[in-house]
Amino acid sequence: MGDVIERIAETSELPASGRGGVVAIGNFDGVHRGHQAVLERALSEATTRGVPAIVLTFEPHPRSIFRPDIPLYRLTTAPVRARLLQALGFKAVIEQPFTRDFAGLDAEDFVRRILVENLGIRHVVTGFDFHFGKNRQGGPAYLMEAGERHGFGVTLVDAFRDEGTDVISSSRIRGLLCDGDVAQAAGLLGYRYTVEAEVGRGKQLGRTLGYPTANMALPASTGLRHGIYAVKLRRADGTLHDGVASFGRRPTVDEDGEPLLETFVFDFSGDLYGERCAVSFFGYLRGEEKFDGLDALVAQIRRDEDEARALLAGVTPLSQLDLLMSFTQG
Structure with missing residues (x-):
């Protein structure tokens, strides 16, 4: 996928080489097809002008600041979002810290300090619905007027609709994933839903059963339906492996444990402990079940493996982004 994207902590740290360019602004949680319409327009505008294209986004997600009492199921952590932006062609992303103080900037200060000075x-x-500044006082009309005063252009991109004319949104995709519908979610994302985490040591029961797994703890707010999935695992070195994964509480052996993503990687015998890996979800196979003993569990795992192998044998990329994220080695 080329050079690693430059992740910049805040707008004041943008190097001189990145100034004077085109900036795409948004939370971009999921970097779904609606977001891609905005991002691809920014890349096009930058190419036309022969200037850098950068992304300005915010960490944590603003909703986490304004509604801390309601856990937010993020579709993409900052590292996964950065990898998606890299695959689209961006060289840099600014992950501006979103704090109460930052949220208190009035609209003109946001334009002058963030966009113009920094x-x-x-x-x-x-x-088209981007709002900014204290109490969301800045909107599309304000941004266009500010651009005229400060000498920068503004492009507003309309809502992107799917083939059924429904607007694609992060909340809609979250709902599909909560139902386990990773196939339909992929259609809206434009790539297979992907999570990333460090592989930790579990109880190693899978190894004793002949099915060792790469165990990954996902954020507590992850709303993905518990169950069994056909997946691809990408190692830190970029190599890809087919597999079958269980996400949930392991009702047969540890039903009171915290949810865990356990991936059995096909035809692989290496050590993944401590490695940061990504798992892309291709199909939902079944829900979690509590089996009457380990023999019944192992028999079902064999069936799951066969079903996952068959499903993965027939998959094709949904897009160039999906090809880069879930099919291309390296």
């Missing part, structure tokens, strides 16, 4: 932008691209 980024020196020539053009901004964002969604």
Whole structure:
């Protein structure tokens, strides 16, 4: 996928080489097809002008600040989002810390300090409903007027609709994943839903059963339906492996434990402990079940393996982004 994308902590740290470019602004949770319409327009505008294209996003997600009492199921952590942006062609992403103080900037301060002074932008691209500044006082009309005053262009991208004319949104995709419908979610994302975490040591029961697993603890707010999935695992070195994964509480052996993603990697005997891996979900096979003993569990795992192998043998990339994320080695 080429050079690693530069992840910049805040707008004031943008190097001179990134100034004077086109900036795409948004949370971009999921980097779904609607977001991609904004991002690809920014890349196009930058190419036309011969200037850098960068992304301005926010960490943590603003909703985590405004509604800390309601856990937010994020579709993409910052590292996964950065990898998606890299695959689309961006060289840098600014992950601006989103704090109460930052949220308190009025709209003009946001334009002047962030866009003009820190980024020196020539053009901004964002969604048609983008609001910014204290109490969301800045909107599309304000941004366009500010651009005229400060000398930068503005492109607003309309809502992106799927083939059924329904708007694609992060919340809609979250709902599908909560139902385990990773196939339909992939259609809206434009790539297979992917999570990333460090592989930890579990109880190693799978190894004694002949099915060693790579165990990954996902964020507590992860809303993915518990169950068994056909997956691909990408190692830190970029190599890809087919597998079958269980996400949930392991009702047969440890039903009171914390949810865990356990991936049995096909035809692999190496050690993944401590390695940061990514898992892409291709199909939902079944829900969690409590079996009457380990023999019944192992028999079902064999059936799951066969079903996952058959499903993965027939998959094809949904898009160039999906090809880069879930099919290309390296």
